[in-house]
Amino acid sequence: MLTRLRLHSSFRIAPKSLVPRPRLTSRYSTTTPPKMDQSNHPTRPKKLIFAPGDIAPEPSTPQHEHPSPSEVSTPTSATEAQILSHPAQAHQFGTNPPLTISQLSPNPLHQFNTWFHDPRLLPSSAPETCVLATAELPSGRVSARTLYLKELDERGWVVYSNWGSRAGKGAQVFGAQVDQGQEPGGMPEPHEDGGLETEAAGGNKWGALTFTWAEVERCVRVEGLLEPLSREESLVYWQTRERGSKIGGWASWQSSVLWEARGEEIPTLRKDIELAQKGDGSDGVEAVDDADGRGVLEARVREVEERFRGVEEIPLPPFWGGMRLVPESVEFWQGRRSRLHDRFRFVKEGEGWKVQRLSP
Numbered sequence: 001m002l003t004r005l006r007l008h009s010s011f012r013i014a015p016k017s018l019v020p021r022p023r024l025t026s027r028y029s030t031t032t033p034p035k036m037d038q039s040n041h042p043t044r045p046k047k048l049i050f051a052p053g054d055i056a057p058e059p060s061t062p063q064h065e066h067p068s069p070s071e072v073s074t075p076t077s078a079t080e081a082q083i084l085s086h087p088a089q090a091h092q093f094g095t096n097p098p099l100t101i102s103q104l105s106p107n108p109l110h111q112f113n114t115w116f117h118d119p120r121l122l123p124s125s126a127p128e129t130c131v132l133a134t135a136e137l138p139s140g141r142v143s144a145r146t147l148y149l150k151e152l153d154e155r156g157w158v159v160y161s162n163w164g165s166r167a168g169k170g171a172q173v174f175g176a177q178v179d180q181g182q183e184p185g186g187m188p189e190p191h192e193d194g195g196l197e198t199e200a201a202g203g204n205k206w207g208a209l210t211f212t213w214a215e216v217e218r219c220v221r222v223e224g225l226l227e228p229l230s231r232e233e234s235l236v237y238w239q240t241r242e243r244g245s246k247i248g249g250w251a252s253w254q255s256s257v258l259w260e261a262r263g264e265e266i267p268t269l270r271k272d273i274e275l276a277q278k279g280d281g282s283d284g285v286e287a288v289d290d291a292d293g294r295g296v297l298e299a300r301v302r303e304v305e306e307r308f309r310g311v312e313e314i315p316l317p318p319f320w321g322g323m324r325l326v327p328e329s330v331e332f333w334q335g336r337r338s339r340l341h342d343r344f345r346f347v348k349e350g351e352g353w354k355v356q357r358l359s360p
């Protein structure tokens with residue numbers, strides 16, 4: 001794309017070929033100029049972790065303590081050599097059989113079901129763990145969070161959450177009108193035509209789910225459109241939850257801010273807690289709760305417990321329920337040696353699917 005530049009009148013117009021091209025994009029083309037070191041080179045940010053897993057924290061360093069500046073400096077060539085010779089650096093995929101088209105089902109949902117039930121995936125590794133990414137409009141700002149897959153049916157992948165909060169994924173998916181007051185708003189219901197009341201509110205129904213199963217060197221990526229389950233469908237799952245989780249579902253206005261302070265205040269807060277613990281000889285639970293907002297949540301839990309005292313069937317909150325990701329594309333990834341992985345992507349085509357092999 002060409003950009004028209006307005007030149008100051010005192011500039012001499014030079015022959016076109018001699019005018020140095022303005023740098024339209026630059027590595028440092030942010031609004032804040034980069035910080036320079038003494039020799040006028042941009043300073044490199046100090047690395048806290050380099051190749052995760054390779055540099056273990058000093059055993060004597062308590063987890064909450066910040067390392068001293070010398071410990072966080074950019075690795076020296078000696079430490080880099082040590083890092084590169086570490087076995088983790090040389091990790092190779094490919095201890096599992098390759099993935100070929102002959103193993104794939106014509107339907108990606110059925111294929112996912114087969115992979116999900118692979119006996120090598122131990123329940124203790126929670127293979128239902130996935131990451132859902134959504135994006136806010138019009139900014140395009142993306143956010144992703146870990147969720148549990150609860151259902152897979154012929155239509156798509158279903159997760160359950162609070163979708164009524166202005167602060168979280170609900171507002172991204174349904175638009176700002178989801179949350180109009182202090183409390184989370186209601187979750188829109190699908191209409192018979194498949195549309196939603198919030199279509200006009202700037203919601204973005206596109207979402208992506210990723211599953212990573214490291215023990216079998218596999219990954220599945222799903223992209224598609226998010227649609228809420230009907231209240232009746234959500235209720236079926238809600239009723240399987242234990243009472244404490246139902247109370248928690250009502251009490252937590254998910255992702256709304258309960259408390260905040262400036263980072264610099266943390267050492268003072270820590271001291272206050274220590275003093276409170278020493279002063280009253282308690283284990284400090286209350287002091288901790290009061291100091292960082294946990295108490296606000298606990299108070300809400302008590303309110304909700306009171307509200308539903310004697311109520312056997314706690315109702316489904318209007319802001320809570322299931323969301324189905326209806327796939328437009330589904331990729332199955334199997335790790336192979338030398339990063340030459342097998343990747344097959346199903347792409348929706350009319351009523352069926354086309355399948356493609358992707359370059360690793």
Ligand SMILES: Cc1cc2nc3c(=O)[nH]c(=O)nc-3n(C[C@H](O)[C@H](O)[C@H](O)COP(=O)(O)O)c2cc1C
Pocket residue numbers: 129143144145146147148149159160161162167168169170254255
């Ligand atoms: C392993 C794991 C599983 C989770 N499962 C769920 C879940 O099924 N539903 C849910 O609402 N939050 C779940 N969470 C919490 C979410 O990651 C997240 O904090 C919450 O949904 C708020 O996201 P939001 O601010 O984007 O709305 C889980 C977190 C972890 C670490």
